[in-house]
Amino acid sequence: MIDFYTVVFKKSDPYVVALCLENGIVGQGLTQQEASDKLKEAIDSVESVKETDSNIYSAPLSIRELHEFLTIEEKKTMPSQHYELAAIHA
Numbered sequence: 001m002i003d004f005y006t007v008v009f010k011k012s013d014p015y016v017v018a019l020c021l022e023n024g025i026v027g028q029g030l031t032q033q034e035a036s037d038k039l040k041e042a043i044d045s046v047e048s049v050k051e052t053d054s055n056i057y058s059a060p061l062s063i064r065e066l067h068e069f070l071t072i073e074e075k076k077t078m079p080s081q082h083y084e085l086a087a088i089h090a
Contacts, residue, residue: 002090005043009035009084011072018088019069023058036088043090 004022009032013062018035025046027039049058059067070083 004087004089005039005044007036007039007086008066008069009086017029019066021061021066023029032084036055036086040088040090047090048087 002022002072008019010017010019015028015030016032016035016041018027018029018032020039020043023043025039025042027035027037027042027086031033031040046056046058050058072087
């Protein structure tokens with residue numbers, strides 16, 4: 001198990017989306033804390049399933065996938081983009 005996970009937070013009105021770079025898991029909430037909490041729950045859930053099922057695919061995000069995550073809203077002409085990189089302990 002990883003000691004901490006690298007997360008990119010993205011504001012997508014009215015939500016904040018948290019994307020884990022180590023495994024591509026996403027959490028979403030109305031605040032950064034809520035998105036982080038949802039992401040931690042999702043990571044814990046996937047990790048517990050992986051203990052009993054070795055067929056669960058998990059891989060770090062590619063640069064292409066990260067680029068898509070960061071730019072997808074630009075097509076909707078959002079007024080301002082907000083990104084933040086953080087480490088969380090799950």
